[in-house]
Amino acid sequence: MQLQTSAVADSLNTLQLLNRAATIRGASAWVQRTAQALSAKELADNQLVASLSFGLLPQNASQTMDEFLAELGSTEPNQWVAQIQQHLLELSASTGPLTSERLWQALRNAGIYSELATQQELLAAMQQPAQLLARVCQHLEHMWQTWFKAEWQQAQTAISQLNRQLQAQVPNEAALKGFRQSLGYAVNQEWQQLQEQRQIVLFAAIQNGSLTTFLADRQRLWVGIGFGMSNELQPRIISRNELLFRLQALADAARIQIMELLAQGELSAQAIISQTQLPQSSVSRHLNILRNAGFVQERRAGGATKSYRLVTSHIGATFAALEQALNQASPSQISSAQSESAVPASIQRFFNREGRMVTWPSKHIDRIPILAYFAAQFELGREYSEREINEVLKPHTGSDVANLRRYLIDVKLFERDGTGSRYWRKNEE
Structure with missing residues (x-):
């Protein structure tokens, strides 16, 4: 060649x-x-x-x-x-x-x-x-x-x-x-x-x-x-955390239904709402999750109207990465390139090479995918103490983890009990 x-x-x-x-x-x-x-x-x-x-x-x-x-x-x-x-x-x-x-x-x-x-x-x-x-x-x-x-x-x-x-x-x-x-x-x-x-x-x-x-x-x-290429001619290695983030985005019946519709061609948000019979807020949330995970692309179709298109290649790349992960002989053989950045590409501009957040976005719309990424670090169905929440968040950010906890609750990605001592990740509706 x-x-x-x-x-x-x-x-x-x-x-x-x-x-x-x-x-x-x-x-x-x-x-x-x-x-x-x-x-x-x-x-x-x-x-x-x-x-x-x-x-x-x-x-x-x-x-x-x-x-x-x-x-x-x-x-x-x-x-x-x-x-x-x-x-x-x-x-x-x-x-x-x-x-x-x-x-x-x-x-x-x-x-x-x-x-x-x-x-x-x-x-x-x-x-x-x-x-x-x-x-x-x-x-x-x-x-x-x-x-x-x-x-x-x-x-x-x-x-x-x-x-x-x-x-x-x-x-x-x-x-x-x-x-x-x-x-x-x-x-x-x-x-x-x-x-x-x-x-x-x-x-x-x-x-x-x-x-x-x-x-x-x-x-x-x-x-x-380019001259700075390190391994661009090989398939891009997807870290296990990013792979988990993508798979979690797929693990929902409503999002699969939306992807099935988009597989037939580009649709407006209103058309998706009409065909799924889901509330507008739910469709918007599901589309944001799919977009942040890379499975859907969004564009403005005139005025405030947005349309959405399925990124079919991203689906194949995700399951190819899953197959590669399953074929790994042991966790110790995971390359350093795999662990270098677990951050999805859509938000990497806010993180350094080690996957630590270095910039907190000023716009609310840019904060949502970051918070979704942080939420994905926690197990569904498990309760966490405040200390456990902090221990999970600290390696990923230099920001105030108390504020991050509050943000996760404000955007309804997390819930807590009346005493504020127990936290759990909220199930998708």
Whole structure:
């Protein structure tokens, strides 16, 4: 298996990293510095061009940036935009005109992070193909010459070392198959089918740090590998506590019913309430638990309306982790990587590497999944003394455990007796 050294793929990947610099973790320090140095126009153009990355990936991975830009600049604009639109419809699994909803679905299926305003701008820009193509070419040329070229040239020795590391780490097709199965990137069954049909192309992503990122075109899934990779080409190891957190999220009849509905397609919260005949508060709680455990993704569908989609790949990854845990010979053989972080990915930004909370969120909505994670550390059906509660909570947080006890009761994850001396975890309704 070969690691491609594509300046074009790396540049498109870097555009997306810059767009996500405020929220992404694990990228190189250069990404944060550069994102802060970019002008408002550069940032706006980044958003637009990165939204088109699925149609800009090179057919020839060895093509230089100069060759790529010359070829792109000579393209007939109307034909180019027509191809872009057709590809978007294919990615959205739709026919007919390219609507804002189909564009959103296509970009989502291509793994592209794009704001609503950028999507609306892109739809409008497609009505003027020549101007859009010129803007794309000018921005790529500008970013390459101003920001990317020097970094790319300096990284060539490190890329060669990364390639040697990759050859040693994934020496055969069996390992590659495991890598394909471990991609936790799929968000629905249609995308999983597309993924299965695509060739995997690994490329050196020089600003990825410890990240593994993804770009997609018609035939290929481009996987960006950073220099800080430790074991990204092997399935991500899930700690036992995180596995327990996920399995507990599944251990409820109402949540299974919701997942069965979402397996048929994306639904609004109101549609789920209607079809399950559950109270709104119960559906909201169940959806939050599923979302925090990674099984459901949420998006705003206009105004205050939210819709939900099942993350089918997360289900497979969870039960693969369960099978792996059952096959462990003994607890002493659990790797240090497994025990490094028991914290679910959705709240890891509030914890350090040792799984200790270092930041208490200011927003109530961000506190709920943290409290749910803390509650999952306790056994259902067992009563705890105040001292026992403190002993369980202290290793996970430097915060005041008395306040945490109160929060757990306030959000109805815990109950206590009238004397305040006995606590127990509340059963899900």
